[in-house]
Amino acid sequence: MIDHVYISVTDIEKSLNFYLAALAPLGWRAFGKYDSAAGPEGVPDLYGIGDENYMSGAAVGSSIWLRQRHPGETGLYLGIVCDANEQVDAAYAAAMKAGGIDEGAPADRTYFAAGYYAANVADFDGNRLEFVHKSWNRKPRI
Known part of the structure; x- marks a missing residue:
């Protein structure tokens, strides 16, 4: 099972709005931001969106984490x-x-x-x- 995916985007706010709108009918919603200052070097700021199971803890769920894309990154x-x-x-x-x-x-x-x-x-x-x-x-x- 897939636990989570990081998606590198060029515009966090625009992308967050897109993913929230596209996934809302499936029960996905935003649940917060991970501040890179809280972790080790190399872990970026992350913006989380989770499915119903991920959000409730009722079962193993999935999440998407948006992160700022760096030039040349693939x-x-x-x-x-x-x-x-x-x-x-x-x-x-x-x-x-x-x-x-x-x-x-x-x-x-x-x-x-x-x-x-x-x-x-x-x-x-x-x-x-x-x-x-x-x-x-x-x-x-x-």
């Missing part, structure tokens, strides 16, 4: 749901073995939230993956 940032920290570790190890580029070894990312455990890798074209386990997500159905 590529995708995709967060993938993991059911446990061990899955984050395993996916990271497999990606690195397959030739991925390290962009953050598995660790707690408490600057986002308590119980947020993730690892980050890039592929050969600069597309980025984040393997993420959020302790508050419900366990998967068997």
